[in-house]
Amino acid sequence: MRSIALTNQKGGVAKTTTTVNLGACLAQMGKKVLLVDLDPQGNLSSWLGIDIHNLERSMYNIFLEEVYFEEILAKTCIENMAIAPSNIALAGVERILAHEKGRDLILKKRLSLVADNYDYVLLDCPPSLGLITINALTFVKEVFVPLETKVLALNGLVTLMNTVQVVRERLNHNLEVTGIIACRFDGRTNLSNEVYNQIKERFKEKVFNTIIRENTRLAECPVSGKPITLYAPDSTGAADYTSLANEVAERETNSKTRH
Numbered sequence: 001m002r003s004i005a006l007t008n009q010k011g012g013v014a015k016t017t018t019t020v021n022l023g024a025c026l027a028q029m030g031k032k033v034l035l036v037d038l039d040p041q042g043n044l045s046s047w048l049g050i051d052i053h054n055l056e057r058s059m060y061n062i063f064l065e066e067v068y069f070e071e072i073l074a075k076t077c078i079e080n081m082a083i084a085p086s087n088i089a090l091a092g093v094e095r096i097l098a099h100e101k102g103r104d105l106i107l108k109k110r111l112s113l114v115a116d117n118y119d120y121v122l123l124d125c126p127p128s129l130g131l132i133t134i135n136a137l138t139f140v141k142e143v144f145v146p147l148e149t150k151v152l153a154l155n156g157l158v159t160l161m162n163t164v165q166v167v168r169e170r171l172n173h174n175l176e177v178t179g180i181i182a183c184r185f186d187g188r189t190n191l192s193n194e195v196y197n198q199i200k201e202r203f204k205e206k207v208f209n210t211i212i213r214e215n216t217r218l219a220e221c222p223v224s225g226k227p228i229t230l231y232a233p234d235s236t237g238a239a240d241y242t243s244l245a246n247e248v249a250e251r252e253t254n255s256k257t258r259h
Helices: 017-028 044-049 059-063 088-096 103-115 131-139 153-170 190-206 215-226 236-253
Strands: 004-006 033-037 081-084 120-124 142-148 176-183 207-215
Touching: 004 017, 004 153, 017 033, 017 044, 017 081, 017 120, 017 142, 017 176, 017 215, 017 236, 033 044, 033 103, 044 215, 059 088, 059 103, 088 131, 088 215, 103 131, 103 207, 142 153, 153 176, 153 190, 153 207, 176 190, 190 207, 207 236
Parallel strands: 004 120, 004 142, 033 081, 033 120, 142 176, 176 207
Antiparallel strands: none
16 A cells, blocks of 8 residues: 655645546556545545535544544545545644644544555645644655646745655654656746756656646646546546556555555
């Protein structure tokens, strides 16, 4: 089983887009995939057709240790892919658990019970480095960073790398940033190319060769309730995420990234 947190404290960098579409492509390759929505905005859950305003049980209840994971899991339109949904209630978790002992380990405790039923567990983290993201980083072995190929992208990446290092030292010695994904890439601009080259130069083999290009069909995709491979299978977005999934699967041979 590979456990991967998709995180970046900046919003709008295609974190959720990458979680949905990478997950779907891996599932379509025959892998068993669990998506965990850790963002109180619930965009991942909404995308996959869940009515987030009428959720009886969600990640909020998991963090309060009121239910087990099996009780909140929902099927998706992709065979082999399930989701643990979330909604705005999750925003209250940081305040409620502020003084609880062991609050950084709650997700690990709960998710470990079901994680081995899957080949991939992908966690869509909120755009902040608070308690929920720390819980994700304490559970996973790997971090993927979707990065917008814009000028300020590198600043946030350094902050995130530092956070990962702190969590690694204090809570999870197995944690490692294993993938940086260049997203929203516009090949017509010098800027996108320049930023990609800078990232590649600095982080070398951590950067995936696959680049996720800016794509209209990809932008429309969430409204359809489907991943890009079902919504627009002939689009560049579908080609890019299929390519990324292949690259992710190829890296499985690296024994360090396995539980």
